[in-house]
Amino acid sequence: MTGLTTPHPYPGKLIIVEGIDGSGKSTQIALLHRWLLAQGHKVFFTEWNSSALVRRSLRRGKKKDLLTPTTFSVLHAVDFADRLTFKIIPPLKAGMTVLADRYVYTAFGRDVARGVDNEWVRALYSFAPKPDLAMYFRVPIEVSLQRILSGRTKLKYHEAGMDLGLSREPAESFRLFQSRVLVIYDELVREFGLDVIDATADISQQQQQVRQLAAGVLGLEGRTPRARRG
Amino acid sequence: MHDADKAFYGNGLPYLNINPLRGSLIVIEGTDGVGRSTQIEQLTRWLEVQGYGVVNTGWTRSPLLAETINEAKAGHELNVTTFSLLYAADFADRLENQIIPALRAGFIVVADRYMYTAFARNAVMGADREWTRQLFGFAVVPDLVIYLKIDVKHLVPRVLESKGMDYWESGMHLKLGSDIFDSFRRYQARILREYERMTDEFDFVTVDAQQPVDAIQQDLRATIGRYLAGESMPPRQRLATVRAKRPPRRVAPRRRR
Numbered sequence: 001m002t003g004l005t006t007p008h009p010y011p012g013k014l015i016i017v018e019g020i021d022g023s024g025k026s027t028q029i030a031l032l033h034r035w036l037l038a039q040g041h042k043v044f045f046t047e048w049n050s051s052a053l054v055r056r057s058l059r060r061g062k063k064k065d066l067l068t069p070t071t072f073s074v075l076h077a078v079d080f081a082d083r084l085t086f087k088i089i090p091p092l093k094a095g096m097t098v099l100a101d102r103y104v105y106t107a108f109g110r111d112v113a114r115g116v117d118n119e120w121v122r123a124l125y126s127f128a129p130k131p132d133l134a135m136y137f138r139v140p141i142e143v144s145l146q147r148i149l150s151g152r153t154k155l156k157y158h159e160a161g162m163d164l165g166l167s168r169e170p171a172e173s174f175r176l177f178q179s180r181v182l183v184i185y186d187e188l189v190r191e192f193g194l195d196v197i198d199a200t201a202d203i204s205q206q207q208q209q210v211r212q213l214a215a216g217v218l219g220l221e222g223r224t225p226r227a228r229r230g
Numbered sequence: 231m232h233d234a235d236k237a238f239y240g241n242g243l244p245y246l247n248i249n250p251l252r253g254s255l256i257v258i259e260g261t262d263g264v265g266r267s268t269q270i271e272q273l274t275r276w277l278e279v280q281g282y283g284v285v286n287t288g289w290t291r292s293p294l295l296a297e298t299i300n301e302a303k304a305g306h307e308l309n310v311t312t313f314s315l316l317y318a319a320d321f322a323d324r325l326e327n328q329i330i331p332a333l334r335a336g337f338i339v340v341a342d343r344y345m346y347t348a349f350a351r352n353a354v355m356g357a358d359r360e361w362t363r364q365l366f367g368f369a370v371v372p373d374l375v376i377y378l379k380i381d382v383k384h385l386v387p388r389v390l391e392s393k394g395m396d397y398w399e400s401g402m403h404l405k406l407g408s409d410i411f412d413s414f415r416r417y418q419a420r421i422l423r424e425y426e427r428m429t430d431e432f433d434f435v436t437v438d439a440q441q442p443v444d445a446i447q448q449d450l451r452a453t454i455g456r457y458l459a460g461e462s463m464p465p466r467q468r469l470a471t472v473r474a475k476r477p478p479r480r481v482a483p484r485r486r487r
Contacts, residue, residue, distance in 0.1 A: 057297075068326045070322045071322045074315055075319050077319075078315040085309045085311070117241035117243075120241045123361065
């Protein structure tokens with residue numbers, strides 16, 4: 001019954017990026033966004049966990065440490081369902097391109113690493129449409145941790161899996177928790193056919209690959225990304 | 231009482247070992263305005279007089295989500311998926327933070343509504359029945375589910391006599407018509423049909439709620455008394471899950487069943 005295995009019926013295109021914090025995926029999708037806009041493309045951008053609907057509950061839950069792996073998971077699904085209805089589906093119906101920073105695979109990785117049931121979380125998100133392009137930014141744990149510790153990204157409580165009590169030291173907790181997530185991501189690559197990008201490469205090298213993949217999906221093959229740059 | 235182990239309805243909470251849960255989970259189900267809260271109040275007193283520790287739990291009263299749900303209902307256009315998920319989050323919060331700890335401590339938990347309310351409402355709103363059931367796969371199967379059965383004809387005066395017809399309980403969000411009275415009857419008829427469908431699926435013990443309040447209470451006490459004496463069988467409830475084609479390796483520790 002999952003929508004994630006069959007193409008969606010909308011005229012627009014859905015392009016998503018996945019990866020752990022510090023993988024550089026947000027930088028890459030921002031650069032893709034710029035390029036598409038410069039091409040005169042109609043683009044809508046959306047981020048994981050950004051709807052106003054559950055913000056209060058999540059903030060309250062995080063502050064008071066009320067969240068269990070299951071409520072954490074379902075609240076993110078509420079956020080996703082809300083954004084899907086109001087932010088993602090309408091532009092897809094209008095033939096626009098939707099760029100999403102993180103998608104349901106984030107839940108499949110993080111929530112399962114946090115202990116929820118694998119099949120349950122897939123059923124939870126079975127209403128999600130299959131992306132036209134899903135790119136996974138693979139990065140070794142030490143590289144992402146270095147990027148985070150050097151201040152490019154902030155080490156967040158739940159991203160570090162601090163709620164699981166793996167370690168009292170945030171960096172060590174991040175290493176332990178996100179290593180679990182990385183193992184699951186590799187399984188998701190096989191299960192859902194995600195396109196893997198080597199996130200240790202140069203930013204511009206990665207972006208070239210990202211633009212090529214996006215161009216293929218959006219029917220922009222004639223305009224090679226390299227020629228358009230600069 | 232009864233020493234039967236508790237079970238999860240579906241795939242459950244792999245990170246939580248629920249046994250042993252010494253308490254009992256008794257669910258009182260029934261549609262809006264059937265008189266559940268009055269009955270539960272009296273039942274609670276009756277059980278406490280007998281020396282049982284009782285914890286009451288309701289529907290949408292979790293500290294985590296109460297405000298969000300109220301806000302969402304007040305202003306936000308909710309589609310059926312978002313609506314279903316919000317209630318599932320609320321239920322999960324109460325289950326893990328209230329119901330399971332109380333059961334572990336040996337209380338009788340009397341639940342005013344349980345997942346069956348979501349099953350009925352979501353189905354009427356058009357959600358996939360199987361999806362809703364999978365969503366609630368983490369629920370603990372109750373020891374006893376009592377369904378307060380009433381028809382629309384008897385329900386209408388009972389609701390009008392007490393608090394009147396409200397927007398949601400009349401199904402006005404389903405846009406069945408602009409008249410609240412007609413909408414209430416049509417919406418509640420659909421809800422009652424869903425409860426009927428579930429009676430066998432979940433082994434509900436049906437109590438005739440068209441009787442006077444005192445007679446309903448007597449039936450409830452008799453049913454619960456039989457359960458406490460170990461004379462009634464626990465309901466058989468188990469979600470038939472479709473196993474994933476290729477089960478990915480589990481990284482988190484998982485309880486063996």
